Amino acid sequence: MTPGVKPLVAGNWKMNGDRNALHEITAIANGIDGALDEKIDAIICPPATLLYLAAGSVLDTPLSIGAQDCHQSASGAHTGDIAATMIKETGATHVIVGHSERRTDHHEDDALVRVKAIAAHEQGLVSIICIGETKDEREAGETLTILGAQLAGSLPENCTEFNTVVAYEPVWAIGTGLTPSIDDVAEAHAFIRSRLEDRFGEAGSKMRLLYGGSVKPGNASELMAVVNVDGALVGGASLKSADFLAICEAYRS
Ligand SMILES: O=C(CO)COP(=O)(O)O
Numbered sequence: 001m002t003p004g005v006k007p008l009v010a011g012n013w014k015m016n017g018d019r020n021a022l023h024e025i026t027a028i029a030n031g032i033d034g035a036l037d038e039k040i041d042a043i044i045c046p047p048a049t050l051l052y053l054a055a056g057s058v059l060d061t062p063l064s065i066g067a068q069d070c071h072q073s074a075s076g077a078h079t080g081d082i083a084a085t086m087i088k089e090t091g092a093t094h095v096i097v098g099h100s101e102r103r104t105d106h107h108e109d110d111a112l113v114r115v116k117a118i119a120a121h122e123q124g125l126v127s128i129i130c131i132g133e134t135k136d137e138r139e140a141g142e143t144l145t146i147l148g149a150q151l152a153g154s155l156p157e158n159c160t161e162f163n164t165v166v167a168y169e170p171v172w173a174i175g176t177g178l179t180p181s182i183d184d185v186a187e188a189h190a191f192i193r194s195r196l197e198d199r200f201g202e203a204g205s206k207m208r209l210l211y212g213g214s215v216k217p218g219n220a221s222e223l224m225a226v227v228n229v230d231g232a233l234v235g236g237a238s239l240k241s242a243d244f245l246a247i248c249e250a251y252r253s
Pocket of ligand 1: 012169175212213233234236
């Protein structure tokens with residue numbers, strides 16, 4: 001954790017969830033009591049088809065809703081894409097950009113992630129900008145070089161602690177049950193923090209840095225206790241309210 005920074009626990013549902021799964025969102029919203037709400041912010045990012053319903057279902061609760069991607073343009077001939085303006089209209093407040101699955105599946109590069117983040121910021125949405133190395137890159141000892149390049153290329157100049165969250169997700173840890181060692185998480189997050197401070201000064205020291213990749217109730221406390229880990233970006237374990245709430249509980253004491 002970073003002193004003075006309120007942690008964020010974010011759930012990324014990816015391409016999972018239908019109307020029947022909305023009760024998981026209300027269960028999470030109801031499971032965050034006042035004491036926990038004082039300790040953490042929490043958001044769930046369901047698929048775009050559920051954004052309106054999800055945002056409507058968490059009104060007046062501590063839970064917020066985010067999207068999983070946005071287009072860099074405000075409107076236009078972009079079949080299948082969703083603009084940040086549209087996300088804003090649903091009542092969502094956050095948007096993930098640059099997730100490794102989009103970088104791989106849709107060939108998104110740092111430059112594109114950067115303009116998506118700008119589009120999100122222009123609409124008053126908080127961008128959750130994802131970075132992370134592949135297994136090959138880690139084994140080649142290139143982790144910090146890759147993270148440095150992704151940070152430089154994916155984060156726009158207008159990032160502040162209010163409009164930007166950085167999520168470190170080692171690609172090889174996503175959905176695999178594998179996690180880096182605590183020392184490796186600490187090293188990566190310390191590196192990211194120093195790069196953010198170099199570039200954004202005071203704002204860089206307060207920007208929230210999430211760890212993502214196989215975060216579960218069983219490892220959340222250990223991972224969340226690492227210096228400069230200001231929360232989690234949770235995939236599979238965010239689909240079940242009990243698991244997501246158990247991860248949030250890592251911050252109760
Ligand atoms: O990609 C992730 C969150 O964005 C992590 O997914 P898992 O928690 O399922 O490994």
